[in-house]
Amino acid sequence: xxxxxxxxxxxxxxxxxxxxxxxxxxxxxxxxxxxxxxxxxxxxxxxxxxxxxxxxxxxxxxxxxxxxxxxxxxxxxxxxxxxxxxxxxxxxxxxxxxxxxxxxxxxxxxxxxxxxxxxxxxxxxxxxxxxxxxxxxxxxxxxxxxxxxxxxxxxxxxxxxxxxxxxxxxxxxxxxxxxxxxxxxxxxxxxxxxxxxxxxxxxxxxxxxxxxxxxxxxxxxxxxxxxxxxxxxxxxxxxxxxxxxxxxxxxxxxxxxxxxxxxxxxxxxxxxxxxxxxxxxxxxxxxxxxxxxxxxxxxxxxxxxxxxxxxxxxxxxxxxxxxxxxxxxxxxxxxxxxxxxxxxxxxxxxxxxxxxxxxxxxxxxxxxxxxxxxxxxxxxxxxxxxxxxxxxxxxxxxxxxxxxxxxxxxxxxxxxxxxxxxxxxxxxxxxxxxxxxxxxxxxxxxxxxxxxxxxxxxxxxxxxxxxxxxxxxxxxxxxxxxxxxxxxxxxxxxxxxxxxxxxxxxxxxxxxxxxxxxxxxxxxxxxxxxxxxxxxxxxxxxxxxxxxxxxxxxxxxxxxxxxxxxxxxxxxxxxxxxxxxxxxxxxxxxxxxxxxxxx
Numbered sequence: 001x002x003x004x005x006x007x008x009x010x011x012x013x014x015x016x017x018x019x020x021x022x023x024x025x026x027x028x029x030x031x032x033x034x035x036x037x038x039x040x041x042x043x044x045x046x047x048x049x050x051x052x053x054x055x056x057x058x059x060x061x062x063x064x065x066x067x068x069x070x071x072x073x074x075x076x077x078x079x080x081x082x083x084x085x086x087x088x089x090x091x092x093x094x095x096x097x098x099x100x101x102x103x104x105x106x107x108x109x110x111x112x113x114x115x116x117x118x119x120x121x122x123x124x125x126x127x128x129x130x131x132x133x134x135x136x137x138x139x140x141x142x143x144x145x146x147x148x149x150x151x152x153x154x155x156x157x158x159x160x161x162x163x164x165x166x167x168x169x170x171x172x173x174x175x176x177x178x179x180x181x182x183x184x185x186x187x188x189x190x191x192x193x194x195x196x197x198x199x200x201x202x203x204x205x206x207x208x209x210x211x212x213x214x215x216x217x218x219x220x221x222x223x224x225x226x227x228x229x230x231x232x233x234x235x236x237x238x239x240x241x242x243x244x245x246x247x248x249x250x251x252x253x254x255x256x257x258x259x260x261x262x263x264x265x266x267x268x269x270x271x272x273x274x275x276x277x278x279x280x281x282x283x284x285x286x287x288x289x290x291x292x293x294x295x296x297x298x299x300x301x302x303x304x305x306x307x308x309x310x311x312x313x314x315x316x317x318x319x320x321x322x323x324x325x326x327x328x329x330x331x332x333x334x335x336x337x338x339x340x341x342x343x344x345x346x347x348x349x350x351x352x353x354x355x356x357x358x359x360x361x362x363x364x365x366x367x368x369x370x371x372x373x374x375x376x377x378x379x380x381x382x383x384x385x386x387x388x389x390x391x392x393x394x395x396x397x398x399x400x401x402x403x404x405x406x407x408x409x410x411x412x413x414x415x416x417x418x419x420x421x422x423x424x425x426x427x428x429x430x431x432x433x434x435x436x437x438x439x440x441x442x443x444x445x446x447x448x449x450x451x452x453x454x455x456x457x458x459x460x461x462x463x464x465x466x467x468x469x470x471x472x473x474x475x476x477x478x479x480x481x482x483x484x485x486x487x488x489x490x491x492x493x494x495x496x497x498x499x500x501x502x503x504x505x506x507x508x509x510x511x512x513x514x515x516x517x518x519x520x521x522x523x524x525x526x527x528x529x530x531x532x533x534x535x536x537x538x539x540x541x542x543x544x545x546x547x548x549x550x551x552x553x554x555x556x557x558x559x560x561x562x563x564x565x566x567x568x569x570x571x572x573x574x575x576x577x578x579x580x581x582x583x584x585x586x587x588x589x590x591x592x593x594x595x596x597x598x599x
Contacts, residue, residue, distance in 0.1 A: 012038060024061040025155060026054040028570055033058075043594050050545065051452055052568060052581045053594055060597070064578055067317065071577070078362070089547035104258055105220055118204075127200055145184050180464075294527055294538050297560045297587045298505040307351030307376060312469035312552040312566050312579055315341045318376070320353075323364045323565065323582055325558050330599040336380045340368050346402065346554050351376060354383075354402050354421070359391045367391050367410050371402075371421055371428065385429040394443040394555075396451050400424055403451060406438045414439065414459050418470065421493070432475050436466050442499040444552055446530060452480075454511055455495030462517055465494050467528070482534035492541040493524050498549035500564055502557065504587075507531055512542075513566065514549045519573055545583065545590045552580065561586050 010021045012035035019035035025042055028053060040054060046053040056064065073353050159168040205528040310323040318338050322331045339345075340358030347353050352375055358368040367389035373381050384403065392417070392561055393407025409415045414437035438456025439466075446452055451470040457463050467480040484492060496514025504510045512525035521543035529535040548567050556563045565580035582593045 008149075011035075014038065021058065021406055023055050023057055026061055027051065029541065030054075046594065047592075053593060054579060056597055063281075068576065071317075085393075096526055109216075110220075118154055124200070124202065133213070138564060148180070148184075167563050178499070199405065215594070236372060247434045261417070290375060292538070292541065292588070294505075294508055295510070295542060295587050296505055297557065297562065297585075299503055299557050302349055302557050303351065304349045305351050307557055308556075309347070309351070310552070310554070310556055310563055310582070311345070311347055311353060312565055312580055313343070313345055313355070314341045315339060315343075317578075319578075321578075321580070322376075323563075323580075323595060325556070325563060327598075328593075328595045330595050331484070331598045333376070333378070335374060336378075337372060337374075340391075343368065344395045344407075345393040345552070346397060347556075348402070354395065356386065357390045357393050357394060357407060365410055365412060367408070370405070373427055383426065384421050386428070387430055388415055389418070390415050390417075392439045394441050394453070396443045396445055396458075398445045399448055400453060401472075403443075403470075405434060405451075406441055406456065408439060432470070432477060434470070434477050435468055435479055438464050438466070440498045442495075442501040442514070444503060444555070446503050446509060452501065452509060454501055455497060455514070457497040457517075463494050463497055465496070467534075480534050482528060482536045484536040484539075488526075488537055488539045492526065492536065493522070493540075496524065496549070498551065498553065498567075499553050500550045500553040502555035504557075504562070504563060508584075510542075510562070513544050513547075521546070521567070521569060523547040526562075542589065545592060546564060546581070548581075551575070 004230050007528075011034065012019050012021060014037075016037070016591045017035050017037040019037055021033040021035055023034040023036070023039055025032045026033060027046070030042075030053075032042070034055065035380040042055065043053055050118070054547050081140065098311040155168060155171060159165055159172060162168055220276065226308060253492075282546050305434035308325045311320055311322045313335070315378075316338050318335055318336050320333045322333060324331060337355070339355060340360045343358030345353055345355045351372055355372045355374065356368070356370075368391075369386045370382050371384040371386060388409050390404075392409035394405050396403045396405075396499065402421045403418060405415075405418040407415050409417075416433035416435075416437045418431040418434060420431055421427075422429055422501055434453065438453070438458070441456030442454040444452055446469070449472055453466075453468045453470070455464050455466065467482065469475055469480055470477050494516075495511070496516060498513055499514030501511040507529050509528045509530065510521075510525065511528065512526070514522055516522055523546065524540055525538075525543050526536055526540065529537055530552045544566070548569060550564065552565045553565055554564070562583075564583050567578040567581050568579055568581050583596060584591050586594050
């Protein structure tokens with residue numbers, strides 16, 4: 001009997017069930033074969049243990065394991081192939097390649113210098129011609145002076161050669177030299193001043209010319225790559241670092257994020273007032289028995305059509321997973337597009353899925369520029385093109401438009417840009433750029449007008465303690481400087497990358513989860529209250545069940561509950577790419593839902 005046949009014909013170890021093995025729990029703490037009668041009991045076991053179940057059919061388990069192994073082989077090969085081995089074994093090739101790049105830079109500099117001096121030459125020529133035109137207008141004065149000089153020369157010659165010099169003595173004696181000179185000097189000065197003649201000379205700063213060498217050394221730098229760090233950035237299941245950029249050891253926000261008790265330096269602290277203790281602080285988040293009106297979910301349902309679901313797309317596998325909120329089932333769809341890593345996708349209220357961006361070439365750092373729409377009838381359509389292709393960005397739906405913002409552009413440049421796909425015109429449009437670029441910020445809509453942007457991380461990989469909002473009516477951004485009480489500030493940590501956020505009622509946005517600077521998941525949460533001012537409150541009153549971030553951070557409101565797909569950590573600093581944990585928040589506490597897998 002073959003191994004495959006043994007697998008399918010094996011009997012349940014529980015003799016009372018007397019059934020064949022049909023399923024398998026791939027949870028790292030279980031790894032158990034299950035018969036149909038075991039499944040419900042096993043779900044209950046995971047719910048009591050507060051751990052996610054990963055129950056699938058034998059066939060699906062084998063398929064997923066094979067895909068995981070194939071993925072590891074593929075990524076390891078890619079890592080091996082793109083590792084800069086040529087630096088060690090083919091010096092001629094790297095010399096030719098890098099010298100060619102430097103020559104390109106040199107040629108660009110030469111073109112810039114030539115253009116500069118050409119502009120200076122044109123300016124000099126223009127000024128000289130302007131003075132020439134002005135001089136022509138005062139030529140009459142010079143002509144009169146020349147005539148007087150000629151007459152004086154004749155008088156002088158006559159005085160020296162004439163046999164009768166008395167007449168010439170008379171003229172010479174009556175000559176008032178001073179008055180003659182003053183008159184013509186005065187005429188010349190008045191004329192030149194009225195014409196505003198400019199003295200022309202070219203000044204060359206020898207000191208700055210000498211220092212040009214130092215400036216060139218800042219433009220072209222020979223540096224080495226830390227291969228150990230580079231390898232970490234392209235880990236097969238690394239948490240969230242988009243390797244479109246190299247991360248340095250220190251960042252702008254290192255000091256403040258390493259000392260969470262210090263509180264956000266740019267958040268205003270309210271005057272110290274007596275505050276009521278928060279009764280919910282010590283509640284078990286799973287039960288949350290004590291009501292808190294600040295967390296009441298009063299916003300209307302997100303979906304307007306028949307489709308109500310959450311989704312995520314498996315990187316580079318042509319597969320999309322749908323979590324149906326009506327049937328309470330997980331479904332897998334094959335799609336006609338191999339979605340790149342670090343892409344983003346969002347579902348619109350009518351159930352259409354929009355996909356944008358991603359890293360499509362590690363070596364050249366090329367980003368996906370096409371924006372696509374996928375409908376559940378299987379149609380994939382290209383609907384637009386990004387002006388700034390990007391990865392690790394954010395997407396938000398607001399008023400018949402999909403907004404695409406921030407992330408990394410090509411050439412390792414962080415993006416300020418905001419673009420939107422307008423449902424009415426069916427065209428892409430550029431909007432006002434944000435004030436601070438960020439990678440993987442959390443974004444949500446407030447009152448169908450504003451887009452709030454929370455945190456993300458900077459070019460050094462450090463969390464950004466920044467809140468901004470975009471006015472979709474006025475097309476402008478503003479920085480938000482919220483107030484926070486001294487009591488709340490003592491509990492506040494920071495705003496984490498890959499967190500999630502959503503407006504839950506008239507005045508509050510709920511922000512939760514994410515990753516810290518070491519890529520460790522957090523369960524931290526807070527509310528941002530918005531009325532005539534902005535206030536951070538309810539700090540960590542309702543944390544998540546599990547400390548983790550969100551690659552798919554769109555939060556759906558359905559039946560006065562929040563639904564979101566949280567990443568699952570399967571090993572230290574590694575994420576399960578083919579599964580997500582379905583979390584639900586009912587206004588009192590968080591719970592994990594176990595939906596069946598559809599056949």
